[in-house]
Amino acid sequence: MNIPREQRQQPGWHVDGNGLAGAMSDIFGRDITDAMGVCNFCGNRAAVAEVPAYNAGPGVVLRCAECDTILMRWATTPISTWLEMPGLRSLEIAMQP
Ligand SMILES: [Zn+2]
Incomplete structure (x- = not known):
């Protein structure tokens, strides 16, 4: 289902990446909310x-x-878990001390 961008951007349709910190930690093995991504487009x-x-x-x-x-x-x-990163040119994950 392709929901129009204007509709998806309304309150209640999305959270920010912080809201998925736990789910991403399960995949990457650590918190990556501070990782810097670059859009490939x-x-x-x-x-x-x-x-x-x-x-x-x-x-x-x-x-x-x-x-x-x-x-x-x-x-x-x-x-x-199936993970795709089709629009990421890069994802910079800083080393943890
Ligand atoms: Zn972009």
């Missing part, structure tokens, strides 16, 4: 915590706040 650079995240469907979608490109999406089943 428009070049916008933003922290994962700041990007709109949509989790009302069977999976989760993170989109670029500037151009709406799908940066990252994942779905978890009882036996595995």
Whole structure:
């Protein structure tokens, strides 16, 4: 289902990346909300915590706040997690001390 961008940007349709910190920690093994991603389409650079995240469907979608490109999406089943990062040029995850 393709919901128009204007509708998805209304309150209640999304959370920011901070709202999915726990789910992302399960995938990456640590908190990545401070990781910096670069959109492959428009070049916008933003922290994962700041990007709109949509989790009302069977999976989760993170989109670029500037151009709406799908940066990252994942779905978890009882036996595995499927992760795609089709719109991320890079994801900089700082080393932890
Ligand atoms: Zn973008």
